[in-house]
Amino acid sequence: MCGITGYIGPDDTGRIVHQGLKNLEYRGYDSAGIALTGETLTLTKTAGEVDELTAPQSADATVGIGHTRWSTHGEPTETNAHPHTDCTGEVAVVHNGIIENYDALKRELSEQHIFQSETDTEVIPHLIETHLADGISLLGAVQRTTEQLDGSYAIAATAAGHDGIVVAREDSPLLIGHSDDATFIGSDATAFIEHTNRVTYLESGDIAHLTTDDITIYNGGEPVERSTDTLDWDAEAAGKSGYEHYMLKEIHEQPRALRQAISGRINDLATSVTLEVDLPTEYVQSIEEIQIIACGTSYHAGLYAKDLLETHAGVKVTVHIASEYEFNGDRDPWRTLVLAITQSGETADTLSALREATRAGARTLALTNTLGSTVTREADDTVFIRAGPEIGVAATKTFVSQVATTTLLTVHLGQVRGTLSSRATTEFLESLRNLPGAVQQVLDQAPTIKRAAETYADSEAFFYIGRKAGYPVALESALKLKEISYDHAEGFAAGELKHGPLALVTPETPVIAILTDQAAAEKTVNNVNEVESRGAPVIGVASDLAVTSDVDTVFEIPACGPLEPVVANVVLQLFAYYVANEKGRPIDKPRNLAKSVTVE
Amino acid sequence: MKAVVLAAGKGRRLWPLTENRPKPMLPVANRPILEHIIDALTQTAITEVLVVVGSDRDRIQSHFEDSYGDLEISYIVQEPQLGTGHALLQAESHLGDSFIALNGDRVIDTAIIDAVIDRRKETNEPVMAITRIEQPNQYGVVELDRQTVVGLEEQPHPDRTKSDYINAGVYAFGPEIFAAIRRIETHGEQALTDALDTFIDDQRLEAVRYRGTWLDVSEPWDLLTVNTALLGTERSSNATPESATIDPSAVVRESTTVGENTVVHPQAAVLDGVSIGDNVSIGAGTTVKNTIILSDVTIKSETVMIDCIVGANTTLGPNTTVEGGHADVALSDTVHHDVTLGGLIGDNVAGGGNVTITPGTIIGNNATLDSGTYVSGRIDDRSHVQRG
Numbered sequence: 012m013c014g015i016t017g018y019i020g021p022d023d024t025g026r027i028v029h030q031g032l033k034n035l036e037y038r039g040y041d042s043a044g045i046a047l048t049g050e051t052l053t054l055t056k057t058a059g060e061v062d063e064l065t066a067p068q069s070a071d072a073t074v075g076i077g078h079t080r081w082s083t084h085g086e087p088t089e090t091n092a093h094p095h096t097d098c099t100g101e102v103a104v105v106h107n108g109i110i111e112n113y114d115a116l117k118r119e120l121s122e123q124h125i126f127q128s129e130t131d132t133e134v135i136p137h138l139i140e141t142h143l144a145d146g147i148s149l150l151g152a153v154q155r156t157t158e159q160l161d162g163s164y165a166i167a168a169t170a171a172g173h174d175g176i177v178v179a180r181e182d183s184p185l186l187i188g189h190s191d192d193a194t195f196i197g198s199d200a201t202a203f204i205e206h207t208n209r210v211t212y213l214e215s216g217d218i219a220h221l222t223t224d225d226i227t228i229y230n231g232g233e234p235v236e237r238s239t240d241t242l243d244w245d246a247e248a249a250g251k252s253g254y255e256h257y258m259l260k261e262i263h264e265q266p267r268a269l270r271q272a273i274s275g276r277i278n279d280l281a282t283s284v285t286l287e288v289d290l291p292t293e294y295v296q297s298i299e300e301i302q303i304i305a306c307g308t309s310y311h312a313g314l315y316a317k318d319l320l321e322t323h324a325g326v327k328v329t330v331h332i333a334s335e336y337e338f339n340g341d342r343d344p345w346r347t348l349v350l351a352i353t354q355s356g357e358t359a360d361t362l363s364a365l366r367e368a369t370r371a372g373a374r375t376l377a378l379t380n381t382l383g384s385t386v387t388r389e390a391d392d393t394v395f396i397r398a399g400p401e402i403g404v405a406a407t408k409t410f411v412s413q414v415a416t417t418t419l420l421t422v423h424l425g426q427v428r429g430t431l432s433s434r435a436t437t438e439f440l441e442s443l444r445n446l447p448g449a450v451q452q453v454l455d456q457a458p459t460i461k462r463a464a465e466t467y468a469d470s471e472a473f474f475y476i477g478r479k480a481g482y483p484v485a486l487e488s489a490l491k492l493k494e495i496s497y498d499h500a501e502g503f504a505a506g507e508l509k510h511g512p513l514a515l516v517t518p519e520t521p522v523i524a525i526l527t528d529q530a531a532a533e534k535t536v537n538n539v540n541e542v543e544s545r546g547a548p549v550i551g552v553a554s555d556l557a558v559t560s561d562v563d564t565v566f567e568i569p570a571c572g573p574l575e576p577v578v579a580n581v582v583l584q585l586f587a588y589y590v591a592n593e594k595g596r597p598i599d600k601p602r603n604l605a606k607s608v609t610v611e
Numbered sequence: 612m613k614a615v616v617l618a619a620g621k622g623r624r625l626w627p628l629t630e631n632r633p634k635p636m637l638p639v640a641n642r643p644i645l646e647h648i649i650d651a652l653t654q655t656a657i658t659e660v661l662v663v664v665g666s667d668r669d670r671i672q673s674h675f676e677d678s679y680g681d682l683e684i685s686y687i688v689q690e691p692q693l694g695t696g697h698a699l700l701q702a703e704s705h706l707g708d709s710f711i712a713l714n715g716d717r718v719i720d721t722a723i724i725d726a727v728i729d730r731r732k733e734t735n736e737p738v739m740a741i742t743r744i745e746q747p748n749q750y751g752v753v754e755l756d757r758q759t760v761v762g763l764e765e766q767p768h769p770d771r772t773k774s775d776y777i778n779a780g781v782y783a784f785g786p787e788i789f790a791a792i793r794r795i796e797t798h799g800e801q802a803l804t805d806a807l808d809t810f811i812d813d814q815r816l817e818a819v820r821y822r823g824t825w826l827d828v829s830e831p832w833d834l835l836t837v838n839t840a841l842l843g844t845e846r847s848s849n850a851t852p853e854s855a856t857i858d859p860s861a862v863v864r865e866s867t868t869v870g871e872n873t874v875v876h877p878q879a880a881v882l883d884g885v886s887i888g889d890n891v892s893i894g895a896g897t898t899v900k901n902t903i904i905l906s907d908v909t910i911k912s913e914t915v916m917i918d919c920i921v922g923a924n925t926t927l928g929p930n931t932t933v934e935g936g937h938a939d940v941a942l943s944d945t946v947h948h949d950v951t952l953g954g955l956i957g958d959n960v961a962g963g964g965n966v967t968i969t970p971g972t973i974i975g976n977n978a979t980l981d982s983g984t985y986v987s988g989r990i991d992d993r994s995h996v997q998r999g
Contacts, residue, residue: 250677253668253686263673266907270872270890275854279874279892447890448907448924452959454669455631569924569959 013093013107014038015185016202017076017167017176019223020193024075029066031195031202032077036061037257037402037599037606038198039081042092046103047072048169054103056092060600073223074176076167076196078105081605084113085129095133097140098124101171104139106132107198108164108183116159135160139168149173150220154232157181157218163359167196175222180213184357184385187211187219187226189239194221199355199381200242201400208242212383240383256598258403258495262584263454266447268398268408272415273443282436284422288376288392290348295427298348302338302373303330304364305352306608308406308490312413313352314483319421319573323439325430336364344372351377352417354401354409356384358608365389378416380409394420403599404606405494407584410487411450414577418443442572449571453581456566460582463550463564464589471519472499474547475583476508476538480576481530488523488583495598496591505538518546523583526553527568528575533558550586552579612728613706614657617698617803618645618715619665619689624830624942627957627975627992628905628922633667635715636674637828638905639838640847641868641886643674644828647718647846652711653680655724660684661705662715663698696792696801703789709735712788712803714780718837718846720823723781730819731783738783738817739807741776742825749829751778751804753818760816763808776818778804779825787814830942831973832952834920838903839884842866847886861893870906894929901935902953911964918953918970925956928964928982938971941989957992 014035018027028045043064044056049071057064061079078093085091094103110116113131116138120126124137138159142152149170163182169175178185178196188195188203188210195203200210211226213219214237219228228235254260276285301320303313310332317328333351338344349368353361356379365386368375377390380398387393398412422439425431431439467473473492477485486502493500503512505524516522522542526532532553539549539561551562554570566582568575591598622634629637635645642650649660660679664671664686675684687705689698699712709731711724723740730738739760741753754762754773762773782788791810792801810816826837841847843866851857851869858877863869867881870889875881879893884901887893891904894912902916905923910916914927917935921927935953939946954968957975963982974980975992984996 252676253664253672253688260672263669267673270906273890274872277872278856280856280858280876444890444892444909445907445924448959451907452924455958457669 013081014079014198014202015076015105015107015165015167015196016198017074017105017178017196018193019074019176019221020190022193024072025066025068027206028075028077029061029064030205031197032061032064032079034201034204035079035198037404039079039605040600041080041082041087042089043077043079044092044094045075045077046094046096046105046169047075048103048171049073050172052096052101052103052169052171054094054096054100056089056094058087058089058092073174074169076103076105076169076176083109084131091128091130093130093132095128095130095136097136099140102136102139102143102168103170104132104136104166104168106135106164106166108181109162110134110160110164111162112160113162131162135166135168139170143170149175149177150218153177153179154218154229165198175220177218177220178213179218181215182359182362182385185213186383187213187221194226196221199357201402204242209239210242210383211237211239213237214388242382255592256403256588258405258407258588258598261401261403261408262581262588264399265408265411265581266451266454268412269415269447269450271397271399272412273419274397276419277440277443279440282433282440283426284419284440286394286419286423288394290376290392290427292427294374295424297346298326299346300327300329300342301348301350302336302368303328303350303352304333304336304361304368305330306333306358306360308410308487309352309354309358309361309413311483311487311490312410312417313350314486315414315480315576316350316417316421318480318483319418320424323421323431323435324424325428326424331364333358333360333364336367338367338371338373347373349373349375351375351386351390352379352413353377353386354380354406354413355606356381356386360608362386362389378413378420380412402606404601404604405491405587405598407491410580411446411577414574415443415446418574438572442574445571446574446577449569449578450581452569453578453585456582457585460566460585461589463566464586465593466564467521467548467550468590468593470498470521471517472501472515473521473523474512474516474542475500475502475523475525476505476535477502477525477576478505478531478535479529480573481505481525481527481532481535481579484525484530484576484580484583485523488580488587491584491587492590494604495587495596495601496594497596497602498590505535508538509541513541513545516542516545516547518548521548521550523550523586524552524562525576525579526551526558526562527579528554528570529573530576536561552582612656612710613659613661614652614711614713614724615661615663615699615702615706616645616648616713616715617663617695618671619663619692619698620695620716621665621692622716625828625834627973628920628955630976630992631667631923631958632670633665634828636667636670637834638886638888638903639718639828639834640841641870641888642846644718645671645715646674646679647841648713648715649675649679649682649684650846651719651721652724653682654721656728657711657724658683661687661702663687663689663701665689665692694800695803696795696806699803700789700792700801706786708785710784712782712784716828717780718824718826718841719779719781722823723779723821723825726819726821727781727783730817734817735785736815736817737785737788737810738819740779740781740819740821742779742821743775744777744825747775747777748772750827752776753778755818758818760807760811760818763804763811765804776820779821781821830947830950831920831955832950834903835884835901835918835951838886839901842868842884842886876912888923905958916953918951919968920955922956922958922960922976924958925960925962927956927960927962928966930965931962931968932966933968934970936970938969940971940973
């Protein structure tokens with residue numbers, strides 16, 4: 012799991028590749044490196060963050076490639092950092108993905124080649140070296156090499172004395188950026204978005220040769236045409252706008268993100284929704300089950316969606332952790348809709364589950380934030396959550412936008428299936444409309460939340476409890492805290508507390524209770540009493556203060572109907588942020604984590 | 612050249628709207644005052660804007676992010692806030708030999724920026740833009756000797772007003788200004804105007820006369836007049852956005868502006884002088900005139916709303932009446948006679964049906980108004996108005 016970037020153009024190559032890595036740091040940041048190539052090859056690496064890497068200089072360099080790493084094979088050391096080279100030191104390769112047969116290849120190559128690192132990647136430069144020795148071009152050498160590789164990869168290779176960069180893609184994301192006088196490559200557009208928003212997405216099996224004045228793309232040995240798209244992001248959307256952390260910036264962007272999520276999709280006058288999906292009426296009416304596949308925060312959004320869809324669209328819903336997913340149980344693929352939720356659209360576990368569903372013959376629908384991402388090409392249909400770029404590793408605005416968008420989907424499916432009453436429709440649409448304002452109201456209370464976070468920051472552990480729609484919010488809020496503060500935090504269905512976890516509760520472990528509408532607060536109050544009698548301090552989030560009489564700290568939120576638990580999540584995002592900030596954690600780059608996880 | 616925009620001020624006279632956002636973020640013609648200012652900078656020699664922000668900076672940062680058009684935008688935090696001179700000092704290390712400084716709460720034109728830049732280039736002296744207005748004694752009145760400022764008096768007595776010209780709050784400076792600011796301190800604060808007043812005792816301050824748009828928002832009703840002045844000009848877009856829904860039976864006049872994703876229900880009338888923010892719902896049969904409505908507001912059916920300002924995320928029930936017109940309004944210690952203000956309603960207010968709001972009423976944030984109540988005067992934040 013890593014980020015790769017590259018540059019061919021008239022400006023300072025070292026500086027531009029270095030900046031590209033900086034932009035991609037959210038994909039991995041435990042080691043980094045850059046290779047500049049011309050008649051010779053100049054290599055710079057570090058076993059740390061990109062900031063610790065000095066932008067290299069080379070007088071004769073015409074191209075540069077760079078890599079920022081999140082370790083899978085081998086520790087984050089300078090030796091294991093990319094770019095990797097061959098025995099001659101003339102071939103440089105950066106790679107994102109996993110070479111599954113590297114062990115066999117390495118054994119074979121070891122007779123004539125000396126390996127420096129423990130990575131799977133290093134077999135690639137040595138293979139290229141072998142083929143170049145036959146006197147063929149770098150393009151030919153990479154083509155032959157990819158025929159020997161099994162696994163997923165996006166690679167970029169350069170060689171001293173060879174013109175340009177050769178890139179190859181198999182599953183792992185890779186795109187080309189075009190400005191007026193330069194060409195860029197990146198694992199995603201963030202790498203070069205300040206230079207251009209014109210991009211070409213490569214497809215699996217594509218190999219491209221990029222030179223100063225030409226780009227040629229091949230697939231299966233034949234030249235192919237790939238279209239150029241214009242992204243509607245701009246560079247400003249990837250800056251921090253004066254905030255200390257991307258996460259805080261993104262938390263504050265939520266009212267706007269939510270307005271975008273619903274913009275033009277709610278038809279108030281007809282009380283209906285418009286989603287840009289093509290699901291035939293007969294098909295929607297015939298669905299027996301919706302399977303949701305997702306990981307992490309997206310999985311929690313999936314659990315929230317299950318509650319909505321089962322209640323209001325009258326359909327059985329199962330939510331699957333993508334890495335555990337199998338299409339089994341004698342389900343009828345013709346009557347199963349598989350909904351893949353992934354912010355980046357590149358999550359390897361989710362893509363792999365999606366392929367399993369496609370193989371089984373089920374219709375697939377993607378819910379993602381990223382235009383042009385792999386999931387949008389592999390699923391039958393896509394709904395975008397329109398949250399805008401999210402850089403902070405801990406997902407915030409994309410969770411609320413995912414829930415808002417699945418709410419729209421619920422209304423759409425419920426109306427087509429005739430299971431949604433007109434009263435419920437109105438309630439949902441009002442709730443969606445009220446959500447941005449309610450979230451803004453919570454953001455305006457940030458100083459109060461900050462004070463509470465400072466009070467509880469030194470606790471031993473944090474337990475989050477909720478019921479119904481409050482349960483996924485408890486899970487998600489606990490995940491936020493553990494991701495960025497490194498505290499032990501767990502979310503539980505409130506009723507489960509007494510079946511085991513209660514043994515963990517002490518006066519040093521605050522319990523955060525979701526006591527909102529749609530979360531069976533009156534029942535959760537009993538669990539609040541259970542933990543209070545063990546001496547644990549209780550933090551309650553509620554709009555109706557009648558349920559908070561036994562609570563030590565109350566976060567009052569505005570009433571917001573069916574989506575009120577989402578508003579509670581925003582409070583707890585801020586709570587997690589301020590706890591982590593109080594502890595001085597690197598909030599945008601939590602240890603061991605990366606934004607979009609493109610390995611299984 | 613860089614420009615420093617001073618946007619850290621509190622704007623207490625615009626309570627309750629300034630509780631949740633700084634004064635430069637109050638909208639006129641559907642854009643924050645500060646956006647009108649930054650927009651005026653885009654057509655000039657300015658390439659980078661430093662915005663000095665205070666404790667409410669989230670709203671500014673989330674709105675502008677890191678750029679506006681071709682302008683690069685960055686933020687400097689002033690904490691604590693000890694006056695406009697102190698604000699400018701915070702930016703000192705980022706500024707070169709010549710820069711523009713301006714207030715973040717007055718709507719101005721590109722011409723004023725060009726004029727101060729040109730004069731600075733000609734003379735290499737500090738420059739202040741001045742403008743002529745009808746009641747100069749509410750501002751800093753400037754005494755002139757041809758092209759030079761020789762006297763500066765804040766809010767002089769009307770009988771002692773030395774000219775019709777006031778300090779427009781747009782300057783071109785070099786590093787010399789920082790020494791002048793450091794020399795002064797009054798009651799623990801450093802005001803830029805105090806520094807200039809001392810500065811002109813022994814140094815030259817160039818005056819540039821300016822005749823274009825100069826609109827100040829000091830009191831709530833100024834929002835309505837400034838809004839009306841900008842609607843129908845190039846600063847306001849009267850095209851309805853694609854994401855907005857307007858029922859064919861509703862009337863939306865041309866000199867209005869409607870935000871993204873806003874819906875206007877059947878038979879509603881959105882008349883002259885109205886700005887409606889994003890994600891607002893205007894109920895069936897409701898009439899709105901000379902009114903500013905912020906984002907995420909819900910106005911139910913059959914409501915009348917004239918000369919009114921409605922804060923964000925507020926809900927008003929059916930048959931609410933804000934009849935509009937003139938009233939005497941007390942703000943802090945001063946009573947303002949006969950001003951046009953139908954009502955100022957804060958953020959997150961929840962109103963029931965059949966509420967009547969009398970002219971001059973100011974309702975605090977998060978207040979609730981029971982159905983059928985008759986509301987007047989000043990209602991504090993989080994109050995609950997019950998039927999008596």
